[in-house]
Amino acid sequence: MRYELYYWPTIQGRGEFVRLALEDAGCGYADVARERRKGAGVAQLMRYLEGKEAGALPFAPPFLKAGRQVIGQSANILAFLGERHGLTPRRPAARLWVQQLQLTLADWVDEIHDTHHPIAASLYYEQQLRAARLRSADFISHRLPKFLDYFEQVLARNASAGGWLVGARATYADLSLFQIVTGLQYAFPRSMARVLRRHRRVAALHEAVAQRPRIAAYLRSPRRLPFNESGIFRHYPVLDRP
Amino acid sequence: MRYELYYWPTIQGRGEFVRLALEDAGCGYADVARERRKGAGVAQLMRYLEGKEAGALPFAPPFLKAGRQVIGQSANILAFLGERHGLTPRRPAARLWVQQLQLTLADWVDEIHDTHHPIAASLYYEQQLRAARLRSADFISHRLPKFLDYFEQVLARNASAGGWLVGARATYADLSLFQIVTGLQYAFPRSMARVLRRHRRVAALHEAVAQRPRIAAYLRSPRRLPFNESGIFRHYPVLDRP
Incomplete structure (x- = not known):
């Protein structure tokens, strides 16, 4: 089965959580909106959003096409891929426990997005800078440690060896936690360096995912887009303050 | 199986999506934090959040106990209950399609919450009023019609009769859409009256859910908490402007 992933072509965004699972599982997939062939590109992605294609209507990217089935919402796509590919x-x-963790990770991602866009996705960051400073300060002081404490505790409570969130093998939730830590290190380098020191299990998981052979190969490949200031994780130094 | 629902005792909040499914399915359940017996109340809910009980650690309420299994995240709980009870x-x-819709409804709920709390859940509404006005204006102008248009289109594309989101029978996503429409009518009565007129299928679904016998009985019962200004859907007239 060759999958088709549909996501915005110039950012990691929420599509990256799906890419990491596809890459780790060794799945063949087309990253449709990044391809230039006929029937691909952003225009093809838009056809789905505009209801011009059959099947489950996605509200937003990412969505995955598996045969004729269209699946939307990152956590839902990961549940589907996880079952099929041992993640x-x-x-x-x-x-259910893995999916619960994934949904909590998704909530965290929403909060990270809103540090730079607390008022409206339809406005530029610069148009909501005052609110972004307030929201980021609260995020760094309260929410960032709260989420990290939570996942550190989940790791500590897992009786299986290996350092993964659930059981003795990596799941899609581990890959997603890796992505969030990596993104936060990009967006808030000073704050993350300080706080991650107190979350050794999360830091170790981050390292372990980075060293998985297929993930390591992917991160070195041109398929991995760089972080930038259009995605979820944006580096605005003025927001990275305790 | 008598379930145990854990949620804050004085608001509908995210717990209400689970309550509606339990009620519609005719499940027996204890609403633990609202009970005054020994081993119940908010103190018992806190024991789970503080990691003092075994099983899957919840990040936040609601969570459901089914036998010894603890399940967190509303959409995840609904997937579990839906499979067991025909929803x-x-x-x-x-x-997967029902769950995709549920996750989109959950995203909508997050955005509704942030209309009155765009900066920080740790601050009072009054401390972020300026940002709340901006965010609410954007919500009413852009996000509210966008979500309603989407669900109207999903209803129009469902080939089965009955007026439900998926197939010919009600699912937990229909119950959740009912709850969001009801909550928005409470929070933004002027805006919702105006915009719902153009979304007749959503309005009809809202009416159909309200008339389901078990839901109707529940809505009249003391188990249904009233909306208030501590929950997700808050009526602040100053925010209800086009």
């Missing part, structure tokens, strides 16, 4: 446990209760 | 289709692809 989630077999036991139903453990699968 | 989601049997076909895996259709289940």
Whole structure:
């Protein structure tokens, strides 16, 4: 099965959580909006958003096409890929637990986005700078440690060896936590350096994911887009203050 | 199976999406934090958040206890209950589609919350009023019609009769859409009256859910908490402007 991933072509964004799972599982996939062939590109992505294609209507990218099935919402796509490619446990209760963690990671991502866009996605960052400074300060003081404390505690409570969030093998939630830590190190380097020191299990998981052979190869490849100031994780030094 | 729902005792909040599913399915459940018996109340909810109980650690309420299993994140709880109690289709692809819609509804709920709390949940509304006015204006102008247009289109594209989002029977996503429309009518009565007129399928679904016998009985019961200005849907007239 060759998958088709649909996501904005110039940012990692929420599509990156899906890319990491596809790459780690060794799946073949087309990153449709980044391709220049006929029937690809952003125009093809827009056809789905505008309801011009059959199947489940996505509200926003990313969405994944698997055969004729269209699946939207990152966490939902990951649940689907996880089951198919061994990135989630077999036991139903453990699968729900992985998905619970993923949804908490998704909430965290929403909050990270809103540090630079607290008022409206339709306005530029510069048009909401005052609110962004307030929101970022609260994020760094309260929310960042709260989320890190939570995942550190989840790792500490996992009785299995290996350092993963659930059980003894990596799941899609581990890959997503890696991505969030990497993104936060880009966006808030000073704050992350300070706070990650107190979250050794999260830091170790971040390192372990980076060293997985397929992930390491992917991160070195041109398929991995660089972070930039159009995505979720943006480096605005003025926002990176304790 | 008698479930235990854990949620803050004085607001509908995100717990209400779970309550509606439990009520519609006719499940027996304890609303633990609202009970005064020993081993109940907010103190018992806090024990889970503080990691003093076994099982999947929740980041935040709501969470559901089913036997010894603890399940967090509203959409995840609904997927679990939906499968068990006929509130989601049997076909895996259709289940993913219902969950995709639920996750989009959850995103909408996050945005509704942030209309009155755009800067920080740790601050009072009054401390972020200026930002709340800006964010609410953008929400009413752009996001509210965008989400309503989307769900109207999903309803129009469903080939099955009945007026539900997916297939020919109500799912947990229909119950959640009902709750969001009801909450928005409370929070933004002027804006919603104006915009809902152009979304007749959503309005009809809202009416159809309200008339389901178990939902109707629940809405009349003391188990249904009133909306108030501590929950997600808050009525601040100054924010309800075009």
